[in-house]
Amino acid sequence: MSSASQVAERDAPFQLRGNSFTMMVLKVFAPTSPDFFTQLNVKVRQAPNFFRNAPVVLDFDDLPESIVFDLGAFVSQVQALHLLPVGFQGGPQPVREAAMTVGLTPMPSGRAAKLEEVVKAPDPRQQDPHQQGQTPIPAPQVLIEVVHRPTVVVTEPVRSGMRVYAEKTDLIVTSSVSPGAELLADGNIHVYGALRGRALAGFSGDGNARIFCHSLEAEVLSVAGNYRVSEDIGSDFYKKAVQVFLRDGVLSMDLLKTA
Amino acid sequence: MSKIIVMTSGKGGVGKTTSSAAFATGLALRGFKTVVIDFDVGLRNLDLVMGCERRVVFDFINVINGEAKLNQALIKDKRIENLYILPTSQTRDKDALTREGVEKVLNELSKEFDYILCDSPAGIERGALMSLYFADHAIIVTNPEVSSVRDSDRILGVLNSRSRRAEQGLEPVTQQLLLTRYDPERVERGEMLKVDDVLEILAIPLLGVIPESQAVLRASNVGMPVILDEVSNAGLAYSDAVGRFLGEDIEHRFVTPQKKGLFSRLLRRSA
Numbered sequence: 258m259s260s261a262s263q264v265a266e267r268d269a270p271f272q273l274r275g276n277s278f279t280m281m282v283l284k285v286f287a288p289t290s291p292d293f294f295t296q297l298n299v300k301v302r303q304a305p306n307f308f309r310n311a312p313v314v315l316d317f318d319d320l321p322e323s324i325v326f327d328l329g330a331f332v333s334q335v336q337a338l339h340l341l342p343v344g345f346q347g348g349p350q351p352v353r354e355a356a357m358t359v360g361l362t363p364m365p366s367g368r369a370a371k372l373e374e375v376v377k378a379p380d381p382r383q384q385d386p387h388q389q390g391q392t393p394i395p396a397p398q399v400l401i402e403v404v405h406r407p408t409v410v411v412t413e414p415v416r417s418g419m420r421v422y423a424e425k426t427d428l429i430v431t432s433s434v435s436p437g438a439e440l441l442a443d444g445n446i447h448v449y450g451a452l453r454g455r456a457l458a459g460f461s462g463d464g465n466a467r468i469f470c471h472s473l474e475a476e477v478l479s480v481a482g483n484y485r486v487s488e489d490i491g492s493d494f495y496k497k498a499v500q501v502f503l504r505d506g507v508l509s510m511d512l513l514k515t516a
Numbered sequence: 517m518s519k520i521i522v523m524t525s526g527k528g529g530v531g532k533t534t535s536s537a538a539f540a541t542g543l544a545l546r547g548f549k550t551v552v553i554d555f556d557v558g559l560r561n562l563d564l565v566m567g568c569e570r571r572v573v574f575d576f577i578n579v580i581n582g583e584a585k586l587n588q589a590l591i592k593d594k595r596i597e598n599l600y601i602l603p604t605s606q607t608r609d610k611d612a613l614t615r616e617g618v619e620k621v622l623n624e625l626s627k628e629f630d631y632i633l634c635d636s637p638a639g640i641e642r643g644a645l646m647s648l649y650f651a652d653h654a655i656i657v658t659n660p661e662v663s664s665v666r667d668s669d670r671i672l673g674v675l676n677s678r679s680r681r682a683e684q685g686l687e688p689v690t691q692q693l694l695l696t697r698y699d700p701e702r703v704e705r706g707e708m709l710k711v712d713d714v715l716e717i718l719a720i721p722l723l724g725v726i727p728e729s730q731a732v733l734r735a736s737n738v739g740m741p742v743i744l745d746e747v748s749n750a751g752l753a754y755s756d757a758v759g760r761f762l763g764e765d766i767e768h769r770f771v772t773p774q775k776k777g778l779f780s781r782l783l784r785r786s787a
Contacts, residue, residue: 414719416673417666418640435669435717453717 279443279461280343283335284316288326294334301338304482307462312341314364315356317348328355408444415440415454422460436476445469451496457484458501468501469513483508518626521633522651522689524675526667528638530659531696534732535754536635537565538743539655542758544599545743548630551590553621554604555647556637557612563603566593567739577605580617586624595744600629610643618646640674649680654691655723655761660698660709665717668693672718692723694757699728700773711771724757726750727770 287293301308313335332342344362345353357363409423411430417437421428428442433450440446440456445467448456452470459466459481466480473494478485478501485508498513523536533556540552553576554562563569568591574584579602586602593599602621605612625632636647648654654675658668675689676682682689695714702708711725731748735741743758745751749770756766 413676414672416676417669419673419677433717433719435666437666437670438673451716 278312279463281311281313281462282316282346283313283340283342284319286319288320288324288331294338297335298338301340304484305339307482309339310341311339311462312343315342315345315361317345317352317356320348320352322349324349324352328352329359332359332361409442414450417454425461442466455479456501464503464506466502469499470501471498472496473499473510478508478510480508518629519631519653520622520626520651521631521653521655522636522648523633523655523657524636524644524648524671525638525657525664526640526644526669526671527659527664530657530664531726531732532638532657533561533565533635534736534742535655535657535694535696535726536562536633537736537741538751538754539758539761540601540631540633541593541596541599541741542743542755543631543633543761544593544596546758546762547598549598549600549628550631550633551600551602551625551629552633552635553602553625553647554635555613555643556635557604557643558606558609559637560604560606562635563591563601564739565736566601566741568593568601568603569739572603575603575605576621577608577612579621580612580614586621610637610641610646613642613646615646615649619650622650640670644671645674645678648675648689649678651675651679651689652681654689655694656691656718656720657694657696658714658718659696660703660711660714662709665709665714668718672720691720692761693718693720694723694726696726697728698725698771700771704773711768722768723760724753725768725771726753726757 315335335342342361344364345356346364348356353363406426408427408429409421411421411428412432414432415421415430415434415438417435420439421430421441423442423444425443427444427447428440429447429449430440431449434440434448434452434454434456436453438454440448440454441460442458443461443463443466444458446456446458446469448470451472451474453474453476455477456468456470456475457477457479458468462481464481468478468480473490474487474496475490476487478490480501480503483503483506490510494510494512499510500513501508501510503509521539523532523539525532536552540550543550552562552566554560556562557577563572571591574589576589578584579586579589589602591601591603593601622632634647634651637643648671656668656672658664672691675691679689681687693715695711698711699708703710711722715722727749729748729750731745731750732742735745742748742751743754753770756769759766
């Protein structure tokens with residue numbers, strides 16, 4: 258970019274940029290069920306800090322066509338649990354209309370596929386030179402989030418009181434993690450020494466994240482807010498090579514089979 | 517070129533001051549000009565263990581504040597050539613330790629001494645941070661029990677992130693473990709952590725194992741560094757550790773229970 262346009266950019270009262278956010282989706286099956294908010298409350302209380310004021314997208318895809326319910330009241334009850342509904346996806350036409358009137362944004366349905374489409378928006382540098390010639394004024398710059406973030410690799414022991422956060426990526430520790438140390442990653446966590454501290458994978462809510470370790474002696478394990486403390490880990494897995502992941506939304510552990 | 521050593525642990529009461537006194541004395545006995553500095557401002561103890569409490573006029577903080585010259589505050593040990601003590605203040609607190617002040621004193625000392633040994637206070641606050649900030653080498657004093665090991669682990673993390681060497685991206689502070697108050701019999705009964713258990717968690721080289729010994733308390737009550745007690749196991753173990761520190765290859769002793777004769781076994785059984 259030329260310096261002239263950089264100056265212009267700096268003087269502009271705004272900047273338009275693309276960004277992607279990780280948000281939780283609240284899949285609504287039976288909004289009229291008397292247990293709906295009791296159960297949601299139980300879930301939220303498991304990790305109150307994680308859920309506090311977290312933006313959520315309401316997914317109405319699985320609602321029956323004929324459903325009738327007060328969407329405004331529903332949204333305020335969700336807000337009462339300190340979740341912030343910001344948008345919705347899917348649902349029967351009347352529900353969609355009601356959602357628009359209470360100020361929710363319609364989000365494109367589907368997740369992974371759509372996300373990738375956004376990320377893969379055409380890179381202006383790779384545009385046909387023809388086209389560039391035809392458009393002498395550059396289009397508003399759209400900064401696109403890098404698809405691949407380099408994995409964070411730690412080779413030194415992670416000592417008590419240390420905290421390592423791999424933001425939007427995976428974390429690999431090739432030595433041991435001491436009791437009182439904390440590993441956080443938005444992606445997966447691998448520990449090739451003994452894991453004696455805390456490990457929280459899928460920290461921003463990715464339920465597909467996993468924890469892999471050579472010797473499981475952890476204080477706390479968590480994937481996307483589903484956690485287990487060392488008391489609940491069980492002697493079958495203690496000091497074993499283990500992977501930790503969500504199986505149908507429940508934190509599960511499997512021994513890693515070594516050949 | 518003088519070398520700055522910090523004796524630290526995180527946890528209190530594990531034997532930092534005892535070890536500082538013994539270690540400094542051991543280095544001086546081997547002919548190195550050594551000074552040991554008490555960083556535990558407000559809880560002055562080193563002078564007691566070194567037996568020079570009645571000779572303290574000026575202290576470390578006076579020197580930092582420019583109220584006294586370094587030579588006025590340094591106390592020369594009466595027993596050993598080459599050994600000096602820089603006591604601290606009992607009336608001030610850790611805020612009196614400024615980074616610039618500490619650096620000034622250490623710079624001045626390094627012109628004269630081979631080894632500068634900093635006796636750290638417990639904790640990870642100002643006093644401990646100041647004592648380790650300028651260190652080239654750290655001796656981590658740990659007892660064979662979980663809370664002490666965890667605190668040592670924490671202080672190792674602090675050394676790796678908040679020392680001058682870490683902040684300026686220089687060669688990291690070298691680290692060695694001194695396992696104190698080790699009781700091989702209690703270890704055998706499973707009441708204390710084994711040497712290997714501690715090494716597995718801390719993952720630093722072992723400098724020495726000091727056995728639990730009544731000689732330690734006896735020595736500190738009379739103000740004599742325990743290393744001077746040449747008949748006690750603890751004294752011998754400190755002497756070995758100093759040798760290892762200087763690069764000698766010395767086998768670890770006092771890590772397994774001593775063989776008991778029939779007589780002592782009978783005594784124990786009847787007790």
